[in-house]
Amino acid sequence: MNSHHFSIALAVFKRTWIKTIRRPVALTFSLVQPLMWMLFFGFLFQRYTLNDLPKGIRYLDFLVPGICSMTVLFGASQSGIEFIRDMQNQFLGRVLSTPASKVMITAGKISADISRLIIQALLVLLLGLALGAKLKFSIGPLLHMVVSLLLFGIAFCSLSCWIALKARSQENMATFVHIVNMPLLFTSTALVPSKQMPEWLATVAQYNPLSLVVNNCRAALLFAETPLLKYSILPLIIMATILFILATVTLRSTQLN
Amino acid sequence: MSSSDIKNMHSITIANLQQISKVYPKGIIALKEINLNIVEQEIIAIVGTNGSGKSTLLKIIAGSLKPEQGSINIFQLDAQKNAEQLKKLICYISQDRALDPEMTGMELLHYFSALYGLSGETAKQRINKLINTFELNPFISRRTHSYSGGQAQRLHIALGILHQPKLLLLDEPSSALDPNGKAFLWGFLKAYQQQGNTIILITHELKNIRKHCSRVLLLDKGKLIKNDTAVNIIQTHAKPVLHIKTTTILKKTESLRQLLQQTIPTIAIQVKDQSARLEINQSSELNKAKTLGLALKAFKEHQYSVIECRWEEPSLENAYFKLTGKTIVPPVTLNKNKNKNKNKKGQRKFR
Numbered sequence: 001m002n003s004h005h006f007s008i009a010l011a012v013f014k015r016t017w018i019k020t021i022r023r024p025v026a027l028t029f030s031l032v033q034p035l036m037w038m039l040f041f042g043f044l045f046q047r048y049t050l051n052d053l054p055k056g057i058r059y060l061d062f063l064v065p066g067i068c069s070m071t072v073l074f075g076a077s078q079s080g081i082e083f084i085r086d087m088q089n090q091f092l093g094r095v096l097s098t099p100a101s102k103v104m105i106t107a108g109k110i111s112a113d114i115s116r117l118i119i120q121a122l123l124v125l126l127l128g129l130a131l132g133a134k135l136k137f138s139i140g141p142l143l144h145m146v147v148s149l150l151l152f153g154i155a156f157c158s159l160s161c162w163i164a165l166k167a168r169s170q171e172n173m174a175t176f177v178h179i180v181n182m183p184l185l186f187t188s189t190a191l192v193p194s195k196q197m198p199e200w201l202a203t204v205a206q207y208n209p210l211s212l213v214v215n216n217c218r219a220a221l222l223f224a225e226t227p228l229l230k231y232s233i234l235p236l237i238i239m240a241t242i243l244f245i246l247a248t249v250t251l252r253s254t255q256l257n
Numbered sequence: 258m259s260s261s262d263i264k265n266m267h268s269i270t271i272a273n274l275q276q277i278s279k280v281y282p283k284g285i286i287a288l289k290e291i292n293l294n295i296v297e298q299e300i301i302a303i304v305g306t307n308g309s310g311k312s313t314l315l316k317i318i319a320g321s322l323k324p325e326q327g328s329i330n331i332f333q334l335d336a337q338k339n340a341e342q343l344k345k346l347i348c349y350i351s352q353d354r355a356l357d358p359e360m361t362g363m364e365l366l367h368y369f370s371a372l373y374g375l376s377g378e379t380a381k382q383r384i385n386k387l388i389n390t391f392e393l394n395p396f397i398s399r400r401t402h403s404y405s406g407g408q409a410q411r412l413h414i415a416l417g418i419l420h421q422p423k424l425l426l427l428d429e430p431s432s433a434l435d436p437n438g439k440a441f442l443w444g445f446l447k448a449y450q451q452q453g454n455t456i457i458l459i460t461h462e463l464k465n466i467r468k469h470c471s472r473v474l475l476l477d478k479g480k481l482i483k484n485d486t487a488v489n490i491i492q493t494h495a496k497p498v499l500h501i502k503t504t505t506i507l508k509k510t511e512s513l514r515q516l517l518q519q520t521i522p523t524i525a526i527q528v529k530d531q532s533a534r535l536e537i538n539q540s541s542e543l544n545k546a547k548t549l550g551l552a553l554k555a556f557k558e559h560q561y562s563v564i565e566c567r568w569e570e571p572s573l574e575n576a577y578f579k580l581t582g583k584t585i586v587p588p589v590t591l592n593k594n595k596n597k598n599k600n601k602k603g604q605r606k607f608r
Binding site for chain 2: 003004007008010011014015018019022023086089090091093094095096097098099100105255
């Protein structure tokens with residue numbers, strides 16, 4: 001790998017950001033959506049009693065890490081739509097006809113999306129604070145939280161890109177987004193603690209990757225703790241690596257008529 | 258052996274296609290056993306009707322489509338095994354202008370220069386040169402969605418040659434250009450060829466093919482039916498054609514045919530509605546005035562009033578029709594007003 005490879009990733013990174021900035025409506029909506037979730041759920045469940053959590057933690061405090069993770073999930077699942085747009089106006093065909101490394105193209109695109117999503121997650125955090133959430137900030141746990149969100153984002157951006165390259169239409173992509181996002185959210189610990197779920201749902205939530213990220217964020221923001229890396233980070237590394245390879249291999253083998 | 262084959266024997270072959278076949282889903286045969294030798298510094302035109310396999314052939318040479326059968330060697334490399342390496346040497350410029358509408362021309366030039374691996378100063382120089390060559394300056398800082406057809410086409414081609422490919426493949430590059438744009442494009446292609454590069458293009462511009470292209474490939478139903486110089490194809494297959502249009506529909510044409518064949522011995526006649534197409538098989542010593550007089554006399558004797566007659570010189574169009582029974586360029590409507598409006602619309606679009 002040399003500087004030429006990085007300049008490819010950088011060019012794709014820049015293009016993705018340029019396009020994001022030039023679509024202010026989409027950008028605003030992706031920020032407003034988590035805010036609405038936080039406001040509606042926050043007020044709806046403000047008298048909700050949380051079992052087995054230290055006293056003083058209110059539902060809003062509990063909710064903020066969940067909404068941060070949800071922001072990354074929802075944003076990442078839309079990542080592949082750009083590939084579909086590029087396919088539809090033949091731009092992707094032009095990109096694939098260059099000798100540029102497909103790994104670097106995928107890496108550039110996903111890193112631009114991830115950087116946006118991390119910024120959005122941090123903005124959600126600030127909004128939570130503005131609404132009165134009581135959170136703890138400690139460098140180590142915070143770094144652990146950001147790495148968790150980053151790996152989770154890479155995994156779901158890659159999954160979205162893979163689906164987009166296979167589905168090749170915005171309608172199919174929208175179906176994927178709905179089929180994946182909502183069940184993943186409602187079977188996770190993002191909105192409700194697992195101990196207050198029915199037993200079967202708690203079992204599902206235990207293996208839900210969103211729960212893993214949410215738990216990492218909660219450990220950082222509510223308790224300033226860093227969970228064991230082999231349980232909290234390693235599964236995310238494996239998931240991100242497999243899905244990134246899948247997206248890259250699919251991009252490489254994409255033939256456009 | 259044609260003259261082009263003899264020429265090819267003494268030139269450097271850059272691409273060789275052997276028995277290339279391509280079948281699309283549902284069994285649609287796009288190409289059938291194509292054999293082709295491409296020589297350095299040629300400008301080759303691919304000509305054929307819609308669905309004849311022109312674009313498929315170009316995409317297969319470009320490596321963006323894989324054939325079901327056959328082998329391709331380009332620059333002494335197996336094209337299927339070395340697709341990535343060949344991308345540095347080949348560029349396929351599609352018919353659809355693949356531009357990102359949300360980016361400016363300048364952003365796109367920088368984006369693709371990075372994808373082609375051009376570094377700082379080289380990229381800058383290359384971009385500046387292309388901006389000057391293609392006169393992109395007045396609109397290069399605008400987003401491409403605001404470009405006219407001609408402006409978009411110029412940028413589209415400029416992006417394709419950023420990496421200075423040795424083999425340039427273009428799919429109908431002049432389709433959106435006005436006459437000045439077309440003249441500019443052919444001038445550019447000629448200059449690019451003279452720099453040592455090879456060009457293969459799909460085009461319907463038969464006059465420019467005759468003027469600029471070293472070879473013509475005629476495709477029909479996925480088959481390569483002719484591979485020769487335009488001059489040779491025209492000399493061998495094209496004949497002068499006399500088109501006659503009458504005020505009424507031509508009925509009971511048998512006696513008219515017989516009379517025409519008696520008075521103008523070497524003639525092939527096709528009649529449809531109010532039009533007759535008389536192909537004269539005596540191009541060398543043809544007396545046009547005399548032939549026209551005889552033809553008009555025959556029509557008059559059959560009580561037909563002629564409202565229009567014109568000679569069509571031997572051409573590639575003519576040769577293609579002779580070989581396939583099809584016209585390359587769709588027939589132009591005879592309604593003058595309609596034509597006028599169409600042209601105006603076209604000028605607006607492509608200015």
